[in-house]
Amino acid sequence: MDQGRDGAVYARFRRALENQRLTAGALVTQGELCKALNVPVARLRRALVLLAAYGLVKIEPRIGVRIAYPDVAFIRETYQFLTMIEVAAIRVVLPQMDREWIGQMRGEHNALLANLSANPGNDIWTGDIMRLDNELHGTIVAALGNRAISRTHRLLRDNLGFAQQVHHSSFGTAQYLSSLNEHLGLLDAMESGDLAATIAALEAHFKTSTHRIFGGQH
Structure with a gap:
């Protein structure tokens, strides 16, 4: 995994949470995430592995991506x-x-x-x-x-x-x-x-x- 490039997507993801462009607990499509983070889908898919490892998302096959809720x-x-x-x-x-x-x-x-x-x-x-x-x-x-x-x-x-x-x-x-x-x-x-x-x-x-x-x- 390219930690540098995926790390940049991680930083964008954090900013999107801070700016409330992404909502904790929300279920979104990969397309919606690409738009929110302004990244191509191939790059997003690589970064999702990192985000999931950090506990920030859960990938739900054939449904979408669940943004973590800090319960x-x-x-x-x-x-x-x-x-x-x-x-x-x-x-x-x-x-x-x-x-x-x-x-x-x-x-x-x-x-x-x-x-x-x-x-x-x-x-x-x-x-x-x-x-x-x-x-x-x-x-x-x-x-x-x-x-x-x-x-x-x-x-x-x-x-x-x-x-x-x-x-x-x-x-x-x-x-x-x-x-x-x-x-x-x-x-x-x-x-x-x-x-x-x-x-x-x-x-x-x-x-x-x-x-x-x-x-x-x-």
Whole structure:
């Protein structure tokens, strides 16, 4: 499979979901997908193998292509996979984590917590929250120095972004404050060098995040 060309179709597919030119859970024909993504059918068919492997579509023979809907199972399985990757990474990289970076991340989290608390209900901080979330989790995995694992990790996080978009109405100040505080707990555990505490904080964060997408506060 030509990962470069098929990767470009994957990127178009993601944008089509973000722009709502494709709807989660919808059944579409290959022709409709070709039109939405502006790609020829031969290229689409190759890319569908990749999209199916990423859990984004299900090919239904003689019927069409089912766009994934990020239901409870989709989200739970994504977080389970992310947990496996990040716990494995923590076991390897914790002894060598940059304490200066941990301090910087803590400072940025505390500043964002203060801004968000002072301006509740204001979505101007969403971009900063997403950036911190990506940096924290991405840096942990990137420290492994394994491009294949980092690529898979990014794809899984893309799936979470898809789920958050579909269930966007459940997100608000309370959920973001909860997530940022969980990050601070994780950073504290990492700074202490306590492996068991760090893994426990990470697993608790992901477990809570699974509920948070649907508006849960626990």
